[in-house]
Amino acid sequence: MRRMPNVRVCIKDGPGKVSLVDMALPDPGPGQALIRTTLTSICGSDIHLIDEFPDIPAGVPMGHEAIGVVEAVGEGVERIRVGDRVVASCLTSCGSCEPCTSGEPQVCSTHGAPMNLLFGAQAEAFLLNGADFSCTTIPSGMADRDALFASDILSTGFGxxxxxxxxxxxxxxxxxxxxxxxxxxxxxxxxxxxxxxxxxxxxxxxxxxxxxxxxxxxxxxxxxxxxxxxxxxxxxxxxxxxxxxxxxxxxxxxxxxxxxxxxxxxxxxxxxxxxxxxxxxxxxxxxxxTLCPSGRARLDHLLGLIEQGRVDATPLLTHAMPLSQVVRAYEMFRTREDGVLKIALS
Ligand SMILES: [Zn+2]
Ligand SMILES: [Zn+2]
Missing domain, CATH: 3.40.50.720 (NAD(P)-binding Rossmann-like Domain)
Incomplete structure (x- = not known):
């Protein structure tokens, strides 16, 4: 039985173009988690992916910065549970290959072929590979917006x-x-x-x-x-x-x-x-x-700095829009309209 009805997903819809479409998400497979998105954003690399990378075909779901609540987990997932509020790393990892076990999960050799970038986070829900290693739970007192940038840009900037x-x-x-x-x-x-x-x-x-x-x-x-x-x-x-x-x-x-x-x-x-x-x-x-340092330990390190009040990247969230306006949000982000830095999509 399907756990989720069709969800709205932002896809690449040809060079330079995105669209919001309905898509059926399968149940999570082994190691995966199905996450209901509560907050996401648009990254500079999204613009590169839709404008400059013909290898990323039309129809690919977009987005790799996300906070959400775990809706379902696949076989073998042990460290996160249904109902957990999590932040996902933009680069996913398996947790057991040589790079993963030597502290470099961002260059995971299992997920890295051809690319371990998370796709599909600009959506009502998305599937996360290697869920035990590619996300972490957010402390209960921390708001979604405080944790969001640990997924990508904050980790990259610190890296x-x-x-x-x-x-x-x-x-x-x-x-x-x-x-x-x-x-x-x-x-x-x-x-x-x-x-x-x-x-x-x-x-x-x-x-x-x-x-x-x-x-x-x-x-x-x-x-x-x-x-x-x-x-x-x-x-x-x-x-x-x-x-x-x-x-x-x-x-x-x-x-x-x-x-x-x-x-x-x-x-x-x-x-x-x-x-x-x-x-x-x-x-x-x-x-x-540097690629974005990622994985559970990295996320925990950054959330720790945020929790201690040593880091606050929320001023970067200059705009907020509903996911239904994601196409417009891409245009604003691309043209830097109205001084936009990051747009909170929810
Ligand atoms: Zn990015
Ligand atoms: Zn790995």
Missing amino acids: AIERADFREGQTVAIFAQGPVGLCATIAAKTYGASAIFAVESVPERVAMARRLGADQVLDPETAVEQIMALTGGRGVDVAVEALGRQQTLTNCFRVVRFGGTVSSVGVYGASQELAIPCDGSFYHRRFVT
């Missing part, structure tokens, strides 16, 4: 700083203050950066960067010169690329000190190659890239 081997008291430059860049700003602040130089020109994002902890917000046109001047010609310890453009990556190398780290979390879309300057700004640097 940008953590994988750069950042230490308290270091200096950080973050190129672009979209949702992920702003989460990197939150992370740099949380972990005790001595100076945070954010690079952004959109007025709403400049204001948000300041609000979330940036010490200075610099114009992209002059940021390299300004950062070098502000650091006495030394450069910063960590430079984060959070836009996904050649120029911002080049600028990261231009401002990072000898021995410092360029940390890239931008999604470069359809680009297949990037150039790295190999002049004086190249030697004795480190370059790291």
Whole structure:
């Protein structure tokens, strides 16, 4: 007997287009959970997926940031139960392969072929693979909106700083203050950066960067010169690329000190190659890239920081709309209408 009637699901409906359709969800299979969505959002990578990736065909359900309540679990699921309120990681994992058991579930080799991105969260309900490992329960006192960004952008923003081997008291430059860049700003602040130089020109994002902890917000046109001047010609310890453009990556190398780290979390879309300057700004640097660190332990770590009041990413939720208006929400998000950063869909 089917547990759920047809649900409304946002799908890719051809290049650059999404639609809301009715879809029947099967009962959860082994390891899966069926989750009734209570809050979801649109991510920058959704726009890349519908605009630039022909491999993602029409009809694919969209969305990978979600909070919901477990409606049913499949065979073998033991750690979550029907009725639990959970946040899902945007990258799912099996919990038993080599990457999963060595603390890198985001590159799970079982779920990773071809892609372990969660699909279908912009819907009334969705199926989550590897449910025991790919979600966690939310503390009862925590609101959905507080926990939502642990699924993706908050984890990615924190990952940008953590994988750069950042230490308290270091200096950080973050190129672009979209949702992920702003989460990197939150992370740099949380972990005790001595100076945070954010690079952004959109007025709403400049204001948000300041609000979330940036010490200075610099114009992209002059940021390299300004950062070098502000650091006495030394450069910063960590430079984060959070836009996904050649120029911002080049600028990261231009401002990072000898021995410092360029940390890239931008999604470069359809680009297949990037150039790295190999002049004086190249030697004795480190370059790291990060996928969203995911899985149950990661989610618990971030929810812990939120619960302690050390992290609050809710200011990023600038807009709220019903799921029924998801097509309109994509358009707003794509055009950054009305200063939109993130839209709460429920
Ligand atoms: Zn995403
Ligand atoms: Zn795995």
